[in-house]
Amino acid sequence: GQSLEQPSEVTAVEGAIVQINCTYQTSGFYGLSWYQQHDGGAPTFLSYNALDGLEETGRFSSFLSRSDSYGYLLLQELQMKDSASYFCAVRDGTGGFKTIFGAGTRLFVKA
């Protein structure tokens, strides 16, 4: 089957850098995505990694190591509005296309 693990909560101060890790187990791995979800809102796509390495999009970066079945999301220059839940999600091609989400990491940004 498929499984993903990420920390349940992370707290950081405004202006700081925070890293949210994700380890996964899946048989038909295509790539790793990250989504942000504010309370009461819908998930919003942040990034996708299919190959090893770092992808940078503004203040957010995402990293993937396929050999380690590991990835992380790096948020720089934290702002209060970054307080939200962050989900890693695996794109799996076993028996058709599936996107499997982790349980999410709740990020609290303090002033």
Added chain:
Amino acid sequence: ETGVTQSPTHLIKTRGQQVTLRCSSQSGHNTVSWYQQALGQGPQFIFQYYREEENGRGNFPPRFSGLQFPNYSSELNVNALELDDSALYLCASSRTSGDNEQFFGPGTRLTVL
């Protein structure tokens, strides 16, 4: 906003009833995926439709079924509702089935009493 719309916003049903939820995909998108999200959990993949055909399914029983129409809008049908079906149901569209960026609608909050 993503341009993905869902209806209704909220719904209350009783155990054993049937429900139909609707989703209009973003313009230019031919793929729709449905997810169930319980409070405090990540979205759980139900199934994906690509050009009116189901092309991926998660670990949900057959009483969860769907349709996609020629205009790529979609329906999720749940029969014989159970209390545990109470959740937020999200649909997400993407340009094509191989595209990794999904655009989520606001969801339908289903309560089963």
